[in-house]
Amino acid sequence: MKTYQSITILLLTLSLFTSTKILASNTNTKPRIIITADPELDDNNSLIRFLLYSNDFNIEGLVYASSQFHWKGDGKGTKFMVPGREYTKYGLNLCPCESYRWKNGERFIHEAVEAYEKVYQNLLVHNANYPSPAYLKSKIKYGNVEFEGDFSKDTEGSNLIKKIILDSIAGPIYITAWGGQSTIARALKSIEDDFKNTKNWNIIKQKISKKVVLLPSGDQDNTYASYIKPNWPEIEYRQYKNGPNYGYGAQLSTNAENERFFTPSWMQQNISSKGALGEIYRVWGDGKQSVKNDRFDYFGIDGYTNEQLKQMGYIVWMPKQAKGSWLGEGDTGTFMNLLNNGLNAIENNNPGGWGGRPFNPDPATFIDPFSNDTSKVKELVISAATYDKLSEVDLNAAAFPNFFTAAQDDFAARMDWTVKNNYKLANHAPVIQLINNNEILVKPGETINLEATVKDPDGDAYSIKWWQFLKHKNDTKIKISNISSLLTSIEIPKDATTKQIIYLVFEVVDKNTIPITSYEMIKITVN
Numbered sequence: 001m002k003t004y005q006s007i008t009i010l011l012l013t014l015s016l017f018t019s020t021k022i023l024a025s026n027t028n029t030k031p032r033i034i035i036t037a038d039p040e041l042d043d044n045n046s047l048i049r050f051l052l053y054s055n056d057f058n059i060e061g062l063v064y065a066s067s068q069f070h071w072k073g074d075g076k077g078t079k080f081m082v083p084g085r086e087y088t089k090y091g092l093n094l095c096p097c098e099s100y101r102w103k104n105g106e107r108f109i110h111e112a113v114e115a116y117e118k119v120y121q122n123l124l125v126h127n128a129n130y131p132s133p134a135y136l137k138s139k140i141k142y143g144n145v146e147f148e149g150d151f152s153k154d155t156e157g158s159n160l161i162k163k164i165i166l167d168s169i170a171g172p173i174y175i176t177a178w179g180g181q182s183t184i185a186r187a188l189k190s191i192e193d194d195f196k197n198t199k200n201w202n203i204i205k206q207k208i209s210k211k212v213v214l215l216p217s218g219d220q221d222n223t224y225a226s227y228i229k230p231n232w233p234e235i236e237y238r239q240y241k242n243g244p245n246y247g248y249g250a251q252l253s254t255n256a257e258n259e260r261f262f263t264p265s266w267m268q269q270n271i272s273s274k275g276a277l278g279e280i281y282r283v284w285g286d287g288k289q290s291v292k293n294d295r296f297d298y299f300g301i302d303g304y305t306n307e308q309l310k311q312m313g314y315i316v317w318m319p320k321q322a323k324g325s326w327l328g329e330g331d332t333g334t335f336m337n338l339l340n341n342g343l344n345a346i347e348n349n350n351p352g353g354w355g356g357r358p359f360n361p362d363p364a365t366f367i368d369p370f371s372n373d374t375s376k377v378k379e380l381v382i383s384a385a386t387y388d389k390l391s392e393v394d395l396n397a398a399a400f401p402n403f404f405t406a407a408q409d410d411f412a413a414r415m416d417w418t419v420k421n422n423y424k425l426a427n428h429a430p431v432i433q434l435i436n437n438n439e440i441l442v443k444p445g446e447t448i449n450l451e452a453t454v455k456d457p458d459g460d461a462y463s464i465k466w467w468q469f470l471k472h473k474n475d476t477k478i479k480i481s482n483i484s485s486l487l488t489s490i491e492i493p494k495d496a497t498t499k500q501i502i503y504l505v506f507e508v509v510d511k512n513t514i515p516i517t518s519y520e521m522i523k524i525t526v527n
Contacts, residue, residue: 031174031338031346034061034161036143037331038070038179038220039101039108041282041290041299042248046178046331047109048277051116051136052414055129056340059139060164060173062109063157066145067179067220072106073099074146082148086296090315094295102145103291109140111280118276119418126417126426143183149221151186161187171211172236174338178331180221184214185228192231209234215334238348240333242397243356244404248328249318261408264324270412270514272324275419285323299327336407342432342519343505350521351469351503354407357400398470406509406517413514427512428457432520434506441527445494451487452506452520460510466490469503469521476500476526492526500526 035050037043047062066072068085079096081087087094094100116123117133124130143157144150151158161184164173175184191208195201213236219225228235245253251262260266264283272278272286282288285302298314302323306316321327336355337345345353352358413427420426435451442448456462466483479491490504502524509517 032058033174036063036065038067042328042330045329064142065179072102072145115276151182158186172213177216181223185223240356242400246332247330262326274415284321344521351471429516430508430518444496462510
């Protein structure tokens with residue numbers, strides 16, 4: 001056993017120190033991503049949307065995770081609880097218990113991929129880069145799901161994450177945390193156990209810290225705060241705010257422009273009625289319940305008032321909505337900035353994208369919505385709107401664009417692909433070609449001419465717009481002429497400071513029943 005372990009460590013070490021020549025041979029530029037998710041119904045919905053964009057990613061793992069809201073138990077009768085969790089609040093006394101809100105034989109990730117398999121051939125008609133169902137199935141693993149925050153032992157999910165972290169492919173590797181982070185913590189702890197006492201540990205740790213990017217939906221089991229942050233402080237913990245609200249109750253704080261996307265009519269026409277994936281996408285009053293007799297899951301029940309639901313024993317933490325309306329995708333924002341839509345929002349220093357604006361929370365002022373400190377957080381489950389209110393506010397931040405319209409229309413178009421086996425019967429994104437480079441050096445006071453071409457694969461007419469994407473209110477403002485023309489010019493102010501970066505977006509929206517928006521981001525540096 002000792003010899004086998006030594007050989008394993010040697011091989012893993014060699015993989016980290018693979019020659020630059022071999023690393024450079026990896027020319028696939030799609031972001032590598034591992035999804036970890038607990039069986040919350042909004043994780044199910046986020047996963048459906050994610051699979052529709054799976055052609056944009058190299059998917060390395062689809063991993064079941066636990067959280068404070070969902071854990072399986074060990075099957076041995078062991079009872080477990082963490083003081084102050086939802087099962088001990090609001091007059092409840094549900095735990096210690098053997099499992100919590102985890103269905104016997106839970107396989108929601110498998111079910112989503114099986115639904116994807118039913119529509120796969122149609123998706124290929126519209127984009128040849130969708131991964132095969134067999135490939136996706138090979139990436140499904142169960143992680144550390146027995147108890148909340150328990151990362152005491154290796155699992156097939158943690159081993160998968162460990163293997164990807166240690167492979168010879170250059171980073172980054174994006175790892176989402178839609179539930180708790182115990183499986184991710186276990187992978188990192190296992191690496192630490194293997195290498196900490198080796199002479200190359202500091203180099204290995206540094207390489208891993210630069211390679212891994214965490215995309216969390218909060219710290220839902222305290223393992224980030226208790227293990228990952230103290231032991232791996234250099235790993236990037238990427239969060240977004242101010243962008244589209246994909247969460248529970250998003251319709252409660254929407255604006256007039258976006259409200260139609262939450263209605264039963266829009267959801268039925270564009271999502272719920274669209275084949276195998278539409279059938280498993282959760283909406284209000286759909287008659288479903290993730291776990292039988294779950295007192296927190298009243299979403300599928302219709303025909304009762306909030307008070308009646310409470311009298312029936314349900315914990316009504318959000319007012320019920322019309323049957324068939326939007327329910328929630330609270331984890332969707334974690335991956336939307338990685339999409340290949342032209343905004344280049346994958347770069348963490350840019351102004352943002354369909355997932356929101358990048359931000360680094362100040363520990364002194366930031367309130368984690370999943371905190372166990374009930375003196376700060378009273379809500380049972382925090383919606384994305386509340387999350388923004390709890391987050392630190394940057395008073396100098398510029399207004400963020402309304403990307404929700406474009407994101408929802410794009411989602412609807414891809415759902416349409418799943419039921420259309422003829423390319424001509426669906427809509428597809430306009431293709432933009434910039435005549436100039438995407439990165440430009442300018443001097444203060446200089447005028448630059450810019451030009452683009454547009455080709456719509458369906459022959460649709462389209463509208464275009466050039467606009468400046470501001471990060472801060474006091475950013476240098478540029479003058480744009482002919483904002484709705486393929487040929488434009490920009491004027492850099494004479495007082496523009498050197499090394500300042502200006503972001504310019506070229507936006508195209510095709511004119512179709514389900515319009516699709518394409519972008520090109522231009523990064524302008526004052527030299």
